[in-house]
Amino acid sequence: xxxxxxxxxxxxDLVLEVSPESLETVADTSTIFGAVVVLLAAYIGAKVxxxxxxxxxxxxxxxxxxxxxxxPIVKVAVYTLAxxxxxxxxxxxxxxxxxxxxxxIGAAIGFGLQGLVSGxxxxxxxxxxxxxQVGDKVTIDDQYGEVVDIGLRSTAIQTPxxxxxxxxxxxxxxxxxxxANSGSPEMLVTVDLAIAADEQSDEAMELLRExxxxxxxxxxxxxxxxxxxxxxxxxxxxxxxxxxVADHRDELAFTSDVTHRARAAFDCHxxxxxxxxxxxxxx
Numbered sequence: 001x002x003x004x005x006x007x008x009x010x011x012x013d014l015v016l017e018v019s020p021e022s023l024e025t026v027a028d029t030s031t032i033f034g035a036v037v038v039l040l041a042a043y044i045g046a047k048v049x050x051x052x053x054x055x056x057x058x059x060x061x062x063x064x065x066x067x068x069x070x071x072p073i074v075k076v077a078v079y080t081l082a083x084x085x086x087x088x089x090x091x092x093x094x095x096x097x098x099x100x101x102x103x104x105i106g107a108a109i110g111f112g113l114q115g116l117v118s119g120x121x122x123x124x125x126x127x128x129x130x131x132x133q134v135g136d137k138v139t140i141d142d143q144y145g146e147v148v149d150i151g152l153r154s155t156a157i158q159t160p161x162x163x164x165x166x167x168x169x170x171x172x173x174x175x176x177x178x179x180a181n182s183g184s185p186e187m188l189v190t191v192d193l194a195i196a197a198d199e200q201s202d203e204a205m206e207l208l209r210e211x212x213x214x215x216x217x218x219x220x221x222x223x224x225x226x227x228x229x230x231x232x233x234x235x236x237x238x239x240x241x242x243x244x245v246a247d248h249r250d251e252l253a254f255t256s257d258v259t260h261r262a263r264a265a266f267d268c269h270x271x272x273x274x275x276x277x278x279x280x281x282x283x
Contacts, residue, residue, distance in 0.1 A: 039082055042079055046074065049078065050074065053074065134147050139176075143159070146249070148164070151169075154167060189243065191255050193241075194236045194237065194238050194274050195239060195266065207269065215258055218246070219246035226242070
């Protein structure tokens with residue numbers, strides 16, 4: 001017999017070494033009902049607590065991301081407590097039997113639950129290592145948006161188009177992740193505009209800078225400067241402005257505001273702008 005088979009047999013034998021009183025307790029209808037009630041209460045409690053934290057976070061924008069960081073942690077704590085209450089006080093398992101049950105669960109994982117459990121472990125890794133947290137703007141492979149939920153099995157991302165993308169946590173180990181704000185409400189946003197190849201770029205750069213620093217959404221200090229630079233393209237000149245928004249949720253509003261006012265300023269000063277789409281970047 002293989003070492004795994006020997007370990008599994010030993011775990012089963014240990015679990016079966018339960019007193020008749022314990023067996024009667026496990027089979028008792030009220031005990032089963034109690035276990036179901038505990039698990040149901042944990043599910044509802046986790047939902048209520050997560051919802052409560054989210055509401056508090058939305059009412060305090062300056063601490064929104066910090067508060068939402070605790071949502072997945074609270075969920076894990078509630079579910080862990082529920083499992084403990086079911087396995088120990090309700091079923092009255094000894095420490096050795098509890099350890100044996102863990103071995104049986106491990107064997108079950110080896111026999112076909114790898115996908116489910118790898119997603120759960122992926123969620124635990126996300127909670128402990130925190131490559132991103134609830135409220136962050138991230139790009140996972142080609143999906144970009146705000147992280148609205150981190151569950152034990154999956155992460156939900158709300159895209160700028162108001163669609164919700166669900167990414168399984170076990171996929172994150174093979175995915176590239178770009179975090180645009182890393183837990184901070186401020187985020188760097190890039191706005192690109194184009195002018196004709198024969199236009200004077202200095203005036204256009206100054207007009208774009210003015211549009212950036214006067215936007216109602218901008219956040220400027222010594223650590224969050226505004227930068228404007230020029231890139232020569234084949235058919236035109238591209239002026240790139242980079243500035244921080246005070247709240248990353250204002251990313252699109254900021255881009256639209258700056259683009260509109262900068263183009264209006266270009267028209268007033270007779271600066272020719274080719275028919276090119278402005279690009280929005282967050283790197």
